[in-house]
Amino acid sequence: MFAPERHRQLAGLLDVHPASRVVDLGCGSGHTLTEIMARLEVAGVLVGVDARRQRAPDALVGDPRLRLIVADLDQPLPFAAGQFDRAVCHNVLECLAEPDAFLAEVWRVLAPGGLFVLGHSDFDTIVFTSDNLALTRRLVHCYCDTTQKWMRRSDGTTGRRIAGVAARSPFAIDRVHAWVNVLTSLEPGSSGHEAAHAVAHVGRRDPRIGDHAVDGWLAGLERLARDNAFLYSVNDYAVLARKSP
Numbered sequence: 571m572f573a574p575e576r577h578r579q580l581a582g583l584l585d586v587h588p589a590s591r592v593v594d595l596g597c598g599s600g601h602t603l604t605e606i607m608a609r610l611e612v613a614g615v616l617v618g619v620d621a622r623r624q625r626a627p628d629a630l631v632g633d634p635r636l637r638l639i640v641a642d643l644d645q646p647l648p649f650a651a652g653q654f655d656r657a658v659c660h661n662v663l664e665c666l667a668e669p670d671a672f673l674a675e676v677w678r679v680l681a682p683g684g685l686f687v688l689g690h691s692d693f694d695t696i697v698f699t700s701d702n703l704a705l706t707r708r709l710v711h712c713y714c715d716t717t718q719k720w721m722r723r724s725d726g727t728t729g730r731r732i733a734g735v736a737a738r739s740p741f742a743i744d745r746v747h748a749w750v751n752v753l754t755s756l757e758p759g760s761s762g763h764e765a766a767h768a769v770a771h772v773g774r775r776d777p778r779i780g781d782h783a784v785d786g787w788l789a790g791l792e793r794l795a796r797d798n799a800f801l802y803s804v805n806d807y808a809v810l811a812r813k814s815p
């Protein structure tokens with residue numbers, strides 16, 4: 571979450587070829603789609619799937635290689651067997667009722683030799699530099715443990731579980747990657763600002779924390795940022811899985 575580099579890293583792991591047929595499962599607003607498309611040429615095909623209707627990202631509006639589909643990933647995927655060469659799914663698995671059934675479906679729609687990148691942040695590993703360590707811990711745990719309005723279910727520690735989910739799937743596992751991207755800006759529009767305010771938003775709605783404490787926490791982060799002492803990071807994990815040729 572909140573790390574632009576993450577989408578480049580996911581697209582890099584996918585190792586797409588200029589004419590690959592690629593699907594992004596739970597594409598959201600399409601940051602990963604943009605990174606993947608940059609690696610495709612005219613014969614490539616890119617499909618984004620999400621439960622909610624999504625607009626194409628600005629850079630891809632009108633691109634004939636992109637198709638956006640509304641579908642529920644808790645149901646069989648609306649694709650033929652072997653239809654794709656590459657599949658990616660990032661920060662979605664925690665919302666799914668049956669992760670094992672989902673991975674079996676991804677395996678089905680990939681061609682033999684196809685690659686699947688299953689990525690997830692582990693929200694219990696969020697770090698903010700703050701003078702109030704106790705409140706930071708409470709806010710991070712609250713964020714990690716909160717099922718947000720757009721989710722049917724959640725598990726903020728899914729990042730540490732994806733290797734196990736992949737290991738019991740039909741895929742062969744090439745490697746488990748871990749990334750920590752460090753962000754030091756709290757400027758509006760930056761990823762650090764977005765992360766701090768997402769965590770603050772959840773804290774405000776928790777009666778054990780509330781507005782007053784959250785306002786003080788944010789003001790503390792601003793002070794540290796003015797002294798160039800602000801830091802935000804989260805651990806992100808990704809499994810590179812392969813369907814045997």
Ligand SMILES: C[S@@+](CC[C@H](N)C(=O)[O-])C[C@H]1O[C@@H](n2cnc3c(N)ncnc32)[C@H](O)[C@@H]1O
Binds near residue numbers: 601602619
């Ligand atoms: C945290 S966002 C991640 C978006 C994108 N993959 C990324 O990394 O930026 C999770 C996305 O999964 C979608 N999603 C959650 N449950 C879903 C389901 N059962 N079927 C399809 N999409 C789902 C949500 O609508 C949302 O866009």
